[in-house]
Amino acid sequence: MPDVDVVVIGGGATGAGVLRDLAMRGLRAVLVERADFGSGTSGRYHGLLHSGARYVVHDPESARDCARENAVIRRIAPACLELTGGYFVATPDDPLDYAERFVPACAAAGVEVDEVSPAALLDAEPLLNRRIWRAFSVADASLEPWELIDANLASARAHGAEAWRYTRLTRIVTGEDGAVAGVELEAGRTGERRTIACSAVVNAAGAWAGQVAALAGARLGMRPGKGAMLVMNRRLTSAVVNRLAPAGDGDILVPVHTVSILGTTDVEVADPDDVRVTDEEVRALLADGDRLVPGLSGSRVVRAYAGCRPLYDEADVDAAHESREISRAHHVVDHGQRDGIRGLWSIVGGKLTTYRLMAEQTVDAVAGALGVAAACRTADEVLPGSEEGRSYWLGERLAALEAEGGGDADLVCECEIITSGQLQAELDAHPDSTLDDLRRATRLGMGPCQGAFCTCRAAALLSDRQGMGLNGSATPDPNAALLAFLAERVRGTRAIAWGDQLAELWLEAGVYRGTLAVDTIGAAGNGSQDGAPSHAEP
Amino acid sequence: MPSHDAVVVGGGLSGLTAGLALAESGADVALLAKGMAASHWVHGGIDIADSGQASSSAAAAAALASLPGHPYAVLADDLPAAVAEALRRLADAGLPYRGGLDAPLEWIPTAIGGLRRAAILPDGQATVLDPWEADEGLLLVGVERYRDFWAGYAARNLAAAEWPGGPARVHAAVVELPGLARLRNLTPLVIARLFDDPVWRRSAWPLIRQAVPAGRWRIGVPAVLGLDRHAEVLAEAVRELGPVFEMPSLPPSVPGIRLHDALRRRFEASGGRLEIGFGVTGVERSAGAVAALETAAAGRPRRVAAGVFVLATGGLAGGGLRGLPGGKLEETVFGLPVSSPSADRWFSGEPLGDGVELERAGIRVNADLRPLDTAGRVVLDNVLVVGSELSGMRYLSERCGDGVALASGHRAGRLIGVGQRATATTTTTTTTRRTAS
Ligand SMILES: Cc1cc2nc3c(=O)[nH]c(=O)nc-3n(C[C@H](O)[C@H](O)[C@H](O)COP(=O)(O)OP(=O)(O)OC[C@H]3O[C@@H](n4cnc5c(N)ncnc54)[C@H](O)[C@@H]3O)c2cc1C
Ligand SMILES: Cc1cc2nc3c(=O)[nH]c(=O)nc-3n(C[C@H](O)[C@H](O)[C@H](O)COP(=O)(O)OP(=O)(O)OC[C@H]3O[C@@H](n4cnc5c(N)ncnc54)[C@H](O)[C@@H]3O)c2cc1C
Numbered sequence: 001m002p003d004v005d006v007v008v009i010g011g012g013a014t015g016a017g018v019l020r021d022l023a024m025r026g027l028r029a030v031l032v033e034r035a036d037f038g039s040g041t042s043g044r045y046h047g048l049l050h051s052g053a054r055y056v057v058h059d060p061e062s063a064r065d066c067a068r069e070n071a072v073i074r075r076i077a078p079a080c081l082e083l084t085g086g087y088f089v090a091t092p093d094d095p096l097d098y099a100e101r102f103v104p105a106c107a108a109a110g111v112e113v114d115e116v117s118p119a120a121l122l123d124a125e126p127l128l129n130r131r132i133w134r135a136f137s138v139a140d141a142s143l144e145p146w147e148l149i150d151a152n153l154a155s156a157r158a159h160g161a162e163a164w165r166y167t168r169l170t171r172i173v174t175g176e177d178g179a180v181a182g183v184e185l186e187a188g189r190t191g192e193r194r195t196i197a198c199s200a201v202v203n204a205a206g207a208w209a210g211q212v213a214a215l216a217g218a219r220l221g222m223r224p225g226k227g228a229m230l231v232m233n234r235r236l237t238s239a240v241v242n243r244l245a246p247a248g249d250g251d252i253l254v255p256v257h258t259v260s261i262l263g264t265t266d267v268e269v270a271d272p273d274d275v276r277v278t279d280e281e282v283r284a285l286l287a288d289g290d291r292l293v294p295g296l297s298g299s300r301v302v303r304a305y306a307g308c309r310p311l312y313d314e315a316d317v318d319a320a321h322e323s324r325e326i327s328r329a330h331h332v333v334d335h336g337q338r339d340g341i342r343g344l345w346s347i348v349g350g351k352l353t354t355y356r357l358m359a360e361q362t363v364d365a366v367a368g369a370l371g372v373a374a375a376c377r378t379a380d381e382v383l384p385g386s387e388e389g390r391s392y393w394l395g396e397r398l399a400a401l402e403a404e405g406g407g408d409a410d411l412v413c414e415c416e417i418i419t420s421g422q423l424q425a426e427l428d429a430h431p432d433s434t435l436d437d438l439r440r441a442t443r444l445g446m447g448p449c450q451g452a453f454c455t456c457r458a459a460a461l462l463s464d465r466q467g468m469g470l471n472g473s474a475t476p477d478p479n480a481a482l483l484a485f486l487a488e489r490v491r492g493t494r495a496i497a498w499g500d501q502l503a504e505l506w507l508e509a510g511v512y513r514g515t516l517a518v519d520t521i522g523a524a525g526n527g528s529q530d531g532a533p534s535h536a537e538p
Numbered sequence: 539m540p541s542h543d544a545v546v547v548g549g550g551l552s553g554l555t556a557g558l559a560l561a562e563s564g565a566d567v568a569l570l571a572k573g574m575a576a577s578h579w580v581h582g583g584i585d586i587a588d589s590g591q592a593s594s595s596a597a598a599a600a601a602l603a604s605l606p607g608h609p610y611a612v613l614a615d616d617l618p619a620a621v622a623e624a625l626r627r628l629a630d631a632g633l634p635y636r637g638g639l640d641a642p643l644e645w646i647p648t649a650i651g652g653l654r655r656a657a658i659l660p661d662g663q664a665t666v667l668d669p670w671e672a673d674e675g676l677l678l679v680g681v682e683r684y685r686d687f688w689a690g691y692a693a694r695n696l697a698a699a700e701w702p703g704g705p706a707r708v709h710a711a712v713v714e715l716p717g718l719a720r721l722r723n724l725t726p727l728v729i730a731r732l733f734d735d736p737v738w739r740r741s742a743w744p745l746i747r748q749a750v751p752a753g754r755w756r757i758g759v760p761a762v763l764g765l766d767r768h769a770e771v772l773a774e775a776v777r778e779l780g781p782v783f784e785m786p787s788l789p790p791s792v793p794g795i796r797l798h799d800a801l802r803r804r805f806e807a808s809g810g811r812l813e814i815g816f817g818v819t820g821v822e823r824s825a826g827a828v829a830a831l832e833t834a835a836a837g838r839p840r841r842v843a844a845g846v847f848v849l850a851t852g853g854l855a856g857g858g859l860r861g862l863p864g865g866k867l868e869e870t871v872f873g874l875p876v877s878s879p880s881a882d883r884w885f886s887g888e889p890l891g892d893g894v895e896l897e898r899a900g901i902r903v904n905a906d907l908r909p910l911d912t913a914g915r916v917v918l919d920n921v922l923v924v925g926s927e928l929s930g931m932r933y934l935s936e937r938c939g940d941g942v943a944l945a946s947g948h949r950a951g952r953l954i955g956v957g958q959r960a961t962a963t964t965t966t967t968t969t970t971r972r973t974a975s
Contacts, residue, residue, distance in 0.1 A: 279863075279864060279865065282863070283863065283864065286863070297863075410683070411685075412685065453686070453788050456650070456686075456688075456788070457685055457686070457688075459691070460650075460688035460690070460691040463688070463690065463691040463694055463695075464688075464690045464691060466694075467690050467694055478691070479695065483890060486889065486890055487888075487889045487890055489889075490885065490889035490890075490894060491885055491889060494884070494885045497861055497884070497885075497896075498860075498861035498862050498863045498864075499860065499861060499862075499863075502854060502860075502861040503854055503855060503857060503860070503861075506853075506854040506855040507576075507579050507789075507855050509889070509893075509934065510576065510579055510580070510855055510934065511579055511788060511789060512890070513890065513893070513934040513935075514580060514581060514585075514933075514934050514937075514939070515579075515580065515581040515648065515649075515786050515787065515788075515791070516648045516649060516650045516652055516787070517648045517650075517652035517653060517654035518648075518650055518652055518890060519652070519890040519891055520648075520652040520653050520654065520699070521650060521651055521652045521695045521699075522695075522698060522699065
């Protein structure tokens with residue numbers, strides 16, 4: 001008798017969507033994620049709910065999926081969206097004839113576009129290149145990945161499923177008949193091992209799907225495509241801006257809360273954990289960014305990061321092609337048929353925009369094999385938190401704070417307007433959160449200053465809760481978390497270390513090391529009730 | 539068109555020290571600075587050097603002086619006089635400091651519960667240097683709603699720390715001070731200004747006193763004990779609370795601002811001309827030397843000529859060095875050659891321990907503080923480089939930033955004072971003639 005019907009591997013958007021769909025169809029399911037939910041590609045992506053227009057010319061199938069799912073997500077998850085709208089713009093460097101192919105291709109793929117005059121565009125987006133000569137508006141939006149994943153997991157839990165973070169799959173156990181019998185798991189923080197018996201496994205490990213399939217002895221050729229993005233220190237445009245051209249580097253600018261994100265490159269890498277950003281990538285992005293917003297390269301880049309596209313190497317795809325040319329449409333791989341491992345499916349490729357559709361098609365296959373006839377309802381039922389049908393807007397948090405009576409003394413993070421009350425609430429709900437988990441949950445430190453000082457305040461808050469005995473036993477050490485954050489901040493800035501950003505980093509380092517001697521705080525003590533250590537009390 | 543004996547570019551510790559030395563010796567000196575830079579960020583103590591082992595700053599500085607390329611290799615002789623002068627000037631300005639080059643380096647607690655060693659601190663912080671009595675505890679008192687002093691966190695860290703000769707116990711408390719609830723942007727400066735008000739602080743002392751438990755305590759508070767009337771506030775705090783000391787934290791740093799303001803006042807009182815807010819926008823050269831600088835005063839370019847120029851622009855943090863995309867550094871005023879480890883090694887090293895290699899970057903100088911190129915030749919004859927703009931040190935790991943600023947500023951004043959004034963005058967003449975023709 002299996003413990004559960006299905007184990008889902010991977011807590012990105014796809015895995016969370018699969019878990020919700022399984023649970024809504026009445027299957028007993030558990031999801032395991034090796035780190036925090038949304039710490040893989042879903043948390044390191046560009047932030048765009050695609051209209052589909054980007055793919056109409058080269059990958060109409062993808063375009064159609066995106067257009068359809070764009071409408072679905074607006075319906076089921078408005079709270080995760082800022083409805084920025086988007087533009088496709090032709091700069092003097094873009095091909096003259098692309099629009100002639102673009103417009104009919106949009107019509108064919110069901111992607112709505114409206115031509116706008118360059119004058120009207122520049123009125124709405126004054127920082128854009130004044131030599132833009134053609135523009136179309138589309139239904140792009142800014143999509144908050146962690147909220148979306150949390151909402152899917154919350155819905156799944158409400159339907160009886162479980163989701164465990166910091167739990168890594170170490171082996172997929174198969175029986176004599178070659179069918180999946182269970183999984184071996186290891187808890188990341190305690191190293192504790194456990195085995196779960198199950199009838200099926202869904203591999204939703206994104207760019208890591210090849211590694212996961214190998215844990216069952218199956219071969220799944222992945223071609224992780226690394227993409228780098230630059231976080232600019234302010235919001236340069238209020239809508240998403242795409243180049244009216246075949247996909248290239250640095251050709252999309254997405255407004256995300258208080259900042260703008262420019263991306264992306266595409267470089268095939270052997271290891272999906274290799275997400276270092278190189279100087280060449282930064283240069284290429286900035287050069288292209290200048291074509292959209294002249295002078296962009298002179299403004300401050302506050303962070304560079306990269307993620308890996310979960311691209312799948314189909315045997316029939318010409319290996320010589322650049323990875324951007326591979327269809328990004330997704331594939332559900334039945335390892336029973338392919339490798340004789342019954343009960344194992346991998347879902348690879350796709351986009352965040354199409355996560356739900358990918359989940360639906362995967363669960364159709366799994367449910368069918370398990371003899372469950374229930375139909376998919378994930379496109380109809382609104383996600384938790386989105387019941388009111390409202391999407392968020394820049395300034396919402398400030399407005400909420402003002403509505404409470406104003407005063408900003410309680411703010412921990414000035415850039416993203418996060419109060420200590422919000423952090424306390426998050427820690428009450430998830431007492432074992434790390435600083436990084438708090439970042440994903442609240443956007444702590446994700447604004448223009450990138451956590452220069454709010455991280456320190458958050459560490460103090462963690463420590464105070466520890467002192468009051470409010471944290472779980474698995475609570476991470478606030479000192480270790482702070483030190484890791486600061487070291488990463490120095491090293492992680494390498495690729496964007498110039499100009500004001502480098503000066504800022506130097507001033508911060510001066511305060512942390514010179515004034516606070518932060519390097520001398522050790523592992524945090526097990527604080528007692530009042531902040532005083534028991535051994536030092538008289 | 540103004541012409542001076544000397545122009546100092548940069549208004550931090552090194553620039554003000556050089557400017558003061560010159561002004562006090564009777565020179566006509568102007569100081570131009572873009573902004574405040576380090577002073578609003580630093581702890582306000584004076585760090586000369588600390589190797590972790592040496593018993594005094596003098597011993598630690600001597601050890602650094604033996605490292606090839608370290609600024610102390612050429613500055614060691616200036617250090618005693620530089621420190622003595624600085625302490626004298628600060629006392630004269632009403633901001634007395636305690637300690638000195640030969641005073642023992644003592645462990646002191648930081649606002650996050652770290653420990654660092656110090657030997658020269660302003661009176662507002664210096665009480666922490668006293669030996670801890672056997673029954674004496676440390677009480678950290680935070681202020682409700684002020685976000686950047688973490689009494690509980692620091693107390694927990696200090697209690698767990700190896701603190702040689704430290705207090706018998708550490709305790710934390712947070713007090714609610716009157717009128718803070720409705721304030722926005724509650725920085726330490728705002729609270730310091732409240733303490734400047736005698737009426738307000740009379741209502742604050744009892745609230746703080748209430749937080750002190752029975753027993754013997756030395757009290758650490760955020761560094762907010764007044765700004766313009768600090769001495770008065772401090773004396774009253776000691777009367778009302780007993781032994782109390784300030785602990786600087788995240789910027790803005792009130793002790794750093796007090797230090798800066800004190801030196802600034804002395805500089806102006808000594809006849810120096812100060813212009814803050816103007817970056818250098820252009821340089822006029824003549825035959826291997828600098829004739830004049832152009833600044834963007836109130837939007838209009840203005841020419842400032844002098845015989846000698848002191849570059850005190852503070853390195854990467856101050857704005858004197860600027861990183862360019864692709865791993866290059868430029869010196870922002872004269873375009874001097876920058877001595878730097880190769881870009882691929884910039885971030886090697888422990889960011890929070892020994893520091894990263896990039897910290898060593900700066901301008902290489904000879905014993906006369908003249909900037910050198912890679913071949914060791916003097917690049918500009920009438921430019922002297924001082925402070926954190928110098929290459930070859932790691933001011934955070936070696937805790938030598940203030941000492942180098944003082945000693946190099948002092949040396950610059952001395953060098954210009956003796957040898958250079960004559961040359962200075964001739965250069966000025968050339969410049970004037972050039973412009974006149
Ligand atoms: C640079 C870039 C920009 C992009 N921009 C966009 C965009 O703007 N719009 C859009 O729609 N799409 C975009 N995409 C695509 C989109 O981000 C991805 O397709 C999507 O996030 C993939 O989600 P996922 O859940 O499949 O994978 P992931 O989010 O990567 O989730 C897989 C998870 O599996 C976990 N895992 C791995 N191994 C194990 C194990 N052994 N045990 C347990 N867990 C394991 C990982 O930790 C990871 O969290 C972009 C992609 C990239 C790289
Ligand atoms: C945050 C911080 C913390 C530190 N902590 C310590 C410590 O704990 N211990 C220690 O030993 N050292 C420390 N240091 C080192 C510190 O640099 C020295 O202690 C000292 O204060 C440096 O003084 P300075 O005069 O060289 O430079 P700064 O104080 O940086 O002054 C530079 C000046 O030059 C001006 N300037 C720059 N470029 C231009 C331009 N183009 N035109 C006009 N003006 C310009 C700036 O506006 C500023 O006025 C710290 C430094 C920083 C930044």
